[in-house]
Amino acid sequence: MTYTHSKKDSGSEPCSQGCPRFAFADDDHPGEECGVFGVYNHPEAAKLIYLGLYALQHRGQEGAGIVCGHEGRLTAHRGVGLVSDVFKPHKLERVAGNVGIGHVRYSTFGSSNLRNVQPLVVDYARGSMAVAHNGNLTNAGFLREALEKLGAIFQSTTDSEVIIHLISRSQGTSFTDCVIEALQQVVGAYSLAITNGQEIVAARDPRGFRPHWLGRLEDAYVVSSETCALDIIDAQWIREVEPGEVVTIGPDGLHSVKPFEPAVPKQCLFEFVYVARPDSYIFGQGVDEVRKNMGRELARQAPANADIVIAVPDSSNPAALGYSHESGLPFEVGFIRNHYVGRTFIEPEQRIRDFGVKIKLNPSRSAVAGKRVVLVDDSIVRGTTAPKIVKMLRRAGAVEVHFRVASPRIINSCYYGIDTPNRNKLIASNHTIEEIKAILDVDSLVYLNLDALLRATGGNPDHFCIACFTGDYPTLIPADYETINNSQRHVDHSTTLYER
Ligand code: SF4
Secondary structure: OOEEOOOOOOOOOOOOOOOOOOOOOOOOOOEOOEEEEEEEOOOOHHHHHHHHHHHOHHHOOOEEEEEEEEOOEEEEEEEEOOHHHHOOHHHHHHOOOOEEEEEEEOOOOOOOOHHHOOOEEEEEOOEEEEEEEEOOEOOHHHHHHHHHHOOOOOOOOOOHHHHHHHHHHOOOOOHHHHHHHHHOOOOEOOEEEEEOOOOEEEEEOOOOOOOOEEEEEOOEEEEEOOHHHHHHOOOEEEEEOOOOOEEEEEOOEEEEEOOOOOOOOOEEHHHHHHHOOOOOEEOOEEHHHHHHHHHHHHHHHOOOOOOEEEEOOOOOHHHHHHHHHHHOOOEOOOEEEOOOOOOOOOOOOOOOOOHHHHOOEEEOHHHHOOOEEEEEEOOOOOOOOHHHHHHHHHHOOOOEEEEEEOOOOOOOOOOOOOEOOOHHHOHHHHOOHHHHHHHHOOOEEEEOOHHHHHHHHOOOHHHEEOHHHHOOOOOOEEOOHHHHHOOOOOOOOOOOOOOO
């Protein structure tokens, strides 16, 4: 097999989590990824996990699931849709036990792909186990082919199922030993919560691409992708699971090992730019503060002769505030966001221009009319939504629009769990800044430079993955990644949202 570190990729469709690549009414941001949550030793574990998943909903809206264990027997409920769609009180009641894990899966459009909804649950020689995975394995296609040649049968198209097969084949003594042996064979990004109904094993890959937290609620331990989900259940923050760490939470308390070859951390910069909730702490920093720093850096790098600063809500709000603080220009609420847009809506037959954007955002005329506006967005991916937003601003009376992007140009796809489109669909991969400025129809356009973004994080600049901005991937990527991950798999339309 051939590998490369600096792959000028073309992305993959669908991604290895099995999702079609689609972004709902906003394809200028990457798709989110996944969120995991686990509770050990609490009589209401399922309800706490439900609340945790609610707080992690921004990380994935396609499907959700909870698996709890009672005396080693696992009970699961999984479904397609938002957490509130999937879990009704009587359904939650069925998921009994004082130890459990949950998962939210990132957004796709209307896919009823229940077989890919996590946690994945299986029975095997030693009992049952469930796996909740945030991230993406770069060698999953290769491992899957090898396992299939040995007779393995896969139920889903997710890379996470590979981990299950590797655990079940391990001859390790303890459950944790089996998990470690499995993880020693995979490459890429994983923040995991795995349970056999008696313990939870929380693991983070040696580069720590995705965040992963440990918390405490009285006698219970909690595992979560982000701290915002610890807050919702009043859990104390203990600490982040460290890159390369495997933590076992069981009857003997919490035990930690670092069984993998050490690697330089490569935490995902995009978690700070867009993915994580601003009220969370990840990678040792508060996300809100980092985003404000990005705005401050942007104001220093690219001042504008303007009257007001506005944001593309909600993810760009802190960066716009930072720009405002640094530049002295007043921050205004330039767009009102409709928070009640469901996953489906009825579009009028007579076409309304840019309907998809309008249903989510509307400019506030009194704020922008007659003004020279600095418009701050956290990122531009495909560049198909941004021109519509600018057009709406101009129609609302803005006399100048100065576009400021709080991250560098995205020129490569991600292999580590963020859903970015094929490289040829990334606007910055195929156009110069001048061309993008013309496409957006703005008076000026500046992207934050990479050094400034890294400075804004307050962390060690060498400890971040920057591959989507530079093409320098921190792990080996198989040269046949696309081919192997796109091999024919059956399509299952028979599973839809549970009603009873
Ligand atoms: Fe994050 Fe970009 Fe690296 Fe993916 S390639 S992990 S989105 S920084």
